Amino acid sequence: MPALATVGGAAGAAGSARRRRPLSRRRHAWVFLAPSAVILAVFVFVPLVSSFVLSGLAIDVFMNDVSFAGLDNFRRLVGDQRVWGATLNTLYFAALAVPAQMVLALAMASMVSRNNRWCRLLRSVYYIPFVCSMTAISIVWSILLDPNMGALSYLTRQLGLGAIGFLKDPALAMPTVVAITTWKGFGYIVTLLSAAILNVPASLDEAAQLDGAGPIRRFVQITVPVIWPTIVFCVVTTTIVSLQVFDQVYIMTKGGPHGSTETLVAYIYNRGFQTAPYDLGYASSIAVYLFAIIAVITFVLRRFVLRRGEDEV
Amino acid sequence: MSHIARISAIIATAAMTTSLAACGDGADPGGSKTEGGDGPVSLSLWTVFTGSDGDILREIVDKYNDSNDKGITINLDIMPNDQLQQKLPAAISTGTAPDFVLFGVEFLPTYVASGSLEDISDFWDKTGVDPDNYLERVVQLAQVDGKQYGTPMQYNLQYLYWNKDLFEAAGLDPDKPPATLDELADYAVKLTDPDKNQFGLALPVDASAYPQFFWANGGDIDDPATNTNLLDSPENLATLEWAADLAVNKKVTPQAVTGSEADTMLQNGQLAMLMSGPWQINGLRSQGVDFGVGPIPGGSAGAFSPEGGCAYMIPKGADSAKRDATYDFMAYWLSDEIMKEWSVRNGFPVFSKSAAELPEVTGDEVLKSISAATTIGRDYNLGYPLAAQIDKDAIWPLWEAVLTGSTQPAEALKSASEALDSILAQG
Known part of the structure; x- marks a missing residue:
């Protein structure tokens, strides 16, 4: 997760600014940084730069007859209805998935942030879906939710509700994908938030308690402000991941029914690798467009929406 | 700069250059495939036979590996068609493609257009296989501009399958399938029973098997010879309204069902009728379904069924030893023995004239x-x-919109026709 690396890097830089490290220690730092630097270069920076370059070319996956296309791919993008549909679907997904995961995780974290056996067990249980592969989870859920053969539709039929096409109904498909994503992802956020909650100084809580504050008030006015940097981190990373949603959509709905779950990454994949003429140039231009969306949203989130609390801490 | 910094910089630069060089290789796909000679030849084959027919294909390949005296071994890699079509273009451009491939002829022209397949027009002369022994149409399916790019593996149309037990239960004659689209609609309604979660007819949203409905009423989709869009016609609108009525109002088809889901439903008795290829037969037999198979029902303009088939093809860049070995297997496939085995065991129509006269073929009811x-x-x-883009970007979304009821047929037809215009503009 690039954002994780950035946060860690920032903390390290702040530390080293205090006093100069001797040369030999800096050499050691290079040794430890080198493997990640190589991996990041090969799998993040090179593809990133490549997609910017490719977006200006007329190029297919066979890489024959490559020519310079200027801004043609971006002009085509502006007139492509599917790009706008996919943009709305992606934003819709993020607008549902980020609050759902944050609220659920915050609620759960507030309940399991005690260091006893039961809470530790619950935290592990919530974490289990997160370590499973999204592909496997998506396949299992598609089978469970199948309106004709799935276990869930058997139950709804027994209850007299009829078969419900959770992934087949254009209105239900995206909320269903969001629900499954939330179920898979919130355990990770619970782990981060409960670690932060456990670090809230007990003295603050006790002082507020003596002043007569109830549990809800203490949570809102003591816990939340203290763990605010962790909340900001979770919101930003969850937003970035949500805007790049792909696996679950690809496996469960293939972007359907009727394009209602086609996200930007799914459409990039579709243009570049799924549908002839495998237009890599055009797919890359959509990738650059998505990069811009993520950059703007992340900037706005950090700079304006989540700023106040961060300053307080 | 310290030693270590210098070394890591060198490693990083090397890694980047390597990955860039791998991209650059694309202009000369398959350049690294030089192996073979007089010794044993090992061939990799990618294919899409994920159903029970894949087991039979594997048996035939194993039999060939054991029996051929040229030391040829074929390693079969079976994957879903979607996956193969996504992997192969990238594999060809990076020189990592398999030695030969087997998939639907409808995908062949895209690869030919990008110069990714070997011209194998010399196959007939080199192997001594007589092209005139096979239905001319089938041999032509793997040709582009008169050049042979594949050898036929199987040939098929779309057929109507029906579950005889469900016909009887609904009071219909199990030996009399619907002959017209009106009858098909009528039967579909009679065979639908929501209480039993039973559907009369599946109209999958991801199937390419829809031109038959347009053709039956005198409509069409496009004319490839002139790049003309024929989609937005009153005949097609009538066809789509007929389908919307069946799917949305009468609910005879499972909601947004996919082709593979429909296959499963037909096999487990939840579905009474389905239009599909011969690959259904083996699955239905193994599930013990009492089924009938017959021609696609017709409309006012007649009955038509879209042609399809599979062919063996060789990605660009094969060396001569591997190419000869592949020819040997292709010729083996076209022998009477294998043609008969594939058709009798799977129910595929026989396209070899000599094999069609064998008693095992003439005496088989399903084959008849x-x-x-x-x-x-x-x-x-x-x-x-x-072709593939027309289906994926215009025709499938059109049918999906109509069958799910998310758009009115007239509006859906108009936007599909616009999508088709922009695709045809590339031609």
Whole structure:
């Protein structure tokens, strides 16, 4: 997760600014940084730069007859209805998935942030879906939710509700994908938030308690402000991941029914690798467009929406 | 700069250059495939036979590996068609493609257009296999501009399958399938029973098997010869309204069902009728379903069924030893023995004239029905490089919109026609 690396890097830089490290220690730092630097270069920076370059070319996956296309791919993008549909679907997904995961995780974290056996067990249980592969989870859920053969539709039929096409109904498909994503992802956020909650100084809580504050008030006015940097981190990373949603959509709905779950990454994949003429140039231009969306949203989130609390801490 | 910094910089630069060089290799796909000679030859084959027919294909390949005296071994890699079509272009451009491939002829023109397949027109002369022994149409399916790019593996149309037990339970004659689209609609309603979660007819949203409905009423999709859009016609609108009525109002088809889900439903008795290829037969037999198979029902303009088939093809860059070895297997496939085995065990129509006269073939009931239903074939964009894009970007979304009821037929037809215009503009 690039954002994780950035946060860690920032903390390290702040530390080293205090006093100069001797040369030999800096050499050691290079040794430890080198493997990640190589991996990041090969799998993040090179593809990133490549997609910017490719977006200006007329190029297919066979890489024959490559020519310079200027801004043609971006002009085509502006007139492509599917790009706008996919943009709305992606934003819709993020607008549902980020609050759902944050609220659920915050609620759960507030309940399991005690260091006893039961809470530790619950935290592990919530974490289990997160370590499973999204592909496997998506396949299992598609089978469970199948309106004709799935276990869930058997139950709804027994209850007299009829078969419900959770992934087949254009209105239900995206909320269903969001629900499954939330179920898979919130355990990770619970782990981060409960670690932060456990670090809230007990003295603050006790002082507020003596002043007569109830549990809800203490949570809102003591816990939340203290763990605010962790909340900001979770919101930003969850937003970035949500805007790049792909696996679950690809496996469960293939972007359907009727394009209602086609996200930007799914459409990039579709243009570049799924549908002839495998237009890599055009797919890359959509990738650059998505990069811009993520950059703007992340900037706005950090700079304006989540700023106040961060300053307080 | 310290030693270590210098070394890591060198490693990083090397890694980047390597990955860039790998991209650059694309201009000369398959350049690294030099192996073979007089010794044993090992061939990799990618294919899409994920159903029970894949087991039979594997048996035949194993038999070939054991029996051929040239030391040829074929390693079969079976994957879903979607996956193969996504992997192969990248594999070809990076020189890591398999030695030969086997998939639907409808995908062939795209690869030919990008120069990714070997011209194998010399196959007939080199192997001594007589092209005139095979139905001319089938041999032509793997040709583009008169050049042979594949050898036929199987040939098929779309057929109507029906569950005889469900017909009887609904008071219909199990030996009399619907002959017209009106009858099909009528039967579909009678065979639908929501209480039993039973559907009369599946109209999958991801199937390419829809031109037959347009053709039956005198409509069409496009003319590849002139790049003309024929979609937005009153005949097609009538067809779509008929389908919307069946799917949305009468609910005879499972909601947004996919082709593979429909296959499963037909096999487990939840579905009474389905239009599909011969690959259904083996699955239905193994599930013990009492089924009938016959021609696609017709409309006011007649009955037509889109042609399809699979072919063996060789990605660009094969060396001569591997190419000769592949020819040997292709010729083996076209022998009477294998043609007969594949058709009798799977129910595929026989396209070899000599094999068609073998007693095992002439005496097979399912093959008789299939052969009788194989006379109404019609070419749907075969050999047309834009074919796959037309289906994926215009025709499938059109049917999905109509069948799910998310858009009115007239509006859906108009936007599909606009999408088709922009695709045809590339031609």
